[in-house]
Amino acid sequence: xxxxxxxxLDTVKSNTLTYQQKLMCxxxxxxxxxxxxxxxxxxxxxxxxxxxxxxxxxxxGYAIYRPRYILPDYNVYIEKGCExxxxxxxxxxxxxxxxxxxLYSHVPSITTFPVYIGRLDVLLDPFIxxxxxxxxxxxxxxxxxxxxxxxxxxxxxxGPYDTKAGRLILKAVIELEAPTPNMTIRYDKSKTSREFxxxxxxxxxxxxxxxxxxxxxxxxxLGEQYGIASCYNALPECGGAYTLTRLRLGTIARACKTVxxxxxxxxxxxxxxxxxxxxxRHKFVVEESNFFNTSFLEKEG
Numbered sequence: 550x551x552x553x554x555x556x557x558l559d560t561v562k563s564n565t566l567t568y569q570q571k572l573m574c575x576x577x578x579x580x581x582x583x584x585x586x587x588x589x590x591x592x593x594x595x596x597x598x599x600x601x602x603x604x605x606x607x608x609x610g611y612a613i614y615r616p617r618y619i620l621p622d623y624n625v626y627i628e629k630g631c632e633x634x635x636x637x638x639x640x641x642x643x644x645x646x647x648x649x650x651x652l653y654s655h656v657p658s659i660t661t662f663p664v665y666i667g668r669l670d671v672l673l674d675p676f677i678x679x680x681x682x683x684x685x686x687x688x689x690x691x692x693x694x695x696x697x698x699x700x701x702x703x704x705x706x707x708g709p710y711d712t713k714a715g716r717l718i719l720k721a722v723i724e725l726e727a728p729t730p731n732m733t734i735r736y737d738k739s740k741t742s743r744e745f746x747x748x749x750x751x752x753x754x755x756x757x758x759x760x761x762x763x764x765x766x767x768x769x770x771l772g773e774q775y776g777i778a779s780c781y782n783a784l785p786e787c788g789g790a791y792t793l794t795r796l797r798l799g800t801i802a803r804a805c806k807t808v809x810x811x812x813x814x815x816x817x818x819x820x821x822x823x824x825x826x827x828x829x830r831h832k833f834v835v836e837e838s839n840f841f842n843t844s845f846l847e848k849e850g
Contacts, residue, residue, distance in 0.1 A: 550600075550608075552581035569699075573661055580610025588612060589829045595822045603801050603819045604826065606794045609659055613792075613830055614838040617659040620776045622787040623667035625850055626652060627675075633845030642676035642683055646690045653698065656846070662700040665778035665789075666730055670707040670715035677713045687714070688721035695727035702779040708735040709764045711745035719752045722759075732759035733777040740764070787850070791831045794823055 560566065560574045585591040588611050591599075598604040609617065626648060630638040634655065639645035649666070656663035677683050694703065707715045722732065734741075734749045741764075749759050760781065767775055767783050774786045784790050801819055805811035834840060841847050 550581065551584060552578040576661070577608065577610055580612045580614075581608075583611045585611040585826075585829075589826075589833055591826060591829065592822075594818075595826050598819050598822050599826075601800070601804075602797055603804070604794065604823045605797050606792070606826070607659075609792060609794075609830075613834050615657040615659070615840050616789050616791045616834060617793050618664050618779055618782065618784060618789040619656055619658055619846065620665040620778055620784050620786045620789045621652070621656055621667070621846055622774070622850070623649065623652065623672055627672055629849075631845070632849060639676070642673065642678070642686055645673060645676050646686060650690070650693060650697075653694070658702070659793075660700050660702055662698045662703055664700075664702045664704060665776050665784075665786075666694065666698075666703060666705050668706045668735075668776070669718055670712045672714075673718075674712040674714035677717070680713060680717065683714075684717045684720065687717050688725065691718070691721050691730070692725055692727065695725065695729045698729055701728060701731060703730045704776075704778045704781075705730040705732045706735060706776055707732065707759060708745070708749075709737040709740040711742040715745060716748060719748050719759075723752050723755055726756050733762045733781065734759040735764040735767070735777070736761045737764040791834055792827055794827050794830070796820060796823055 556578045557575060560571055560578065563571065566574065585599075586593070586596055595604075599606060626636065626638075627645065628638060630636050631648070631652065634648075634651060636648045636651065637644075639648050649672070653663045653666055656665075658664045673687065705718075707718055734746075736746060736749075749761070753759060753761075760777075762777050762781075762783070767777075771783060771785055775783055776786045778784055778789075782790065782793075796816075796819060798816075801815055802811055805815055
């Protein structure tokens with residue numbers, strides 16, 4: 550939907566939003582002040598399907614300046630450091646955790662928060678030297694994420710292999726009982742030890758995470774370098790997703806008198822328009838917003 554100046558004023562005057570939430574809302578309103586027919590080249594038919602809610606763009610906006618979901622390869626930082634942020638490659642667990650927290654604040658998404666914070670056990674296990682002391686640090690790190698990334702789309706991965714870091718992470722998850730970050734274990738019966746899987750299952754029963762992902766299935770589809778991010782989307786690591794436009798099947802169905810009309814007439818029209826609007830959004834992000842020309846994440850790989 551198009552935004553208005555009144556939307557801005559209503560947000561400013563809201564007594565239910567925090568300061569940070571107001572900033573986010575004001576940014577989204579600004580993106581929706583532009584008519585996508587003029588800015589992105591939407592056709593009247595495409596705009597009609599958005600207006601009647603047969604196509605849902607999740608209120609992403611039209612003056613798009615970053616992809617919806619970004620999945621950095623955080624191992625690049627672990628191995629090389631980050632030139633833009635003047636962070637050398639970490640030499641110990643303290644430096645690794647501190648550097649990751651700094652990086653997270655510079656990873657954009659449609660929510661403004663990072664939707665993927667990496668395969669934490671893989672990233673941290675090489676730095677584990679004293680499990681008792683390192684547990685305190687990892688628990689503090691996860692608590693920091695929960696308090697600074699108040700967004701349920703923030704997602705961490707562990708597994709498939711049993712590691713010291715993985716066990717410490719699950720122990721901390723159980724004790725913290727914090728909603729963020731959400732978490733998935735990449736599970737593979739041939740790789741994941743029964744003990745590690747049981748610890749993950751215990752954590753899931755107690756605090757509703759991690760969820761279990763069929764690692765072999767996702768590798769066959771996306772390759773080894775993938776991540777489960779946001780609301781359980783499997784996406785390429787060192788990549789992500791431009792947008793999350795979808796169809797509202799219930800709305801489409803209610804507009805039809807018969808199943809045949811829905812399946813063979815209206816649904817193909819709406820689907821075609823959804824795909825074409827996605828193409829136009831992608832084109833703007835890549836060719837007009839200059840995100841990929843200016844982001845250190847892209848420049849440093």
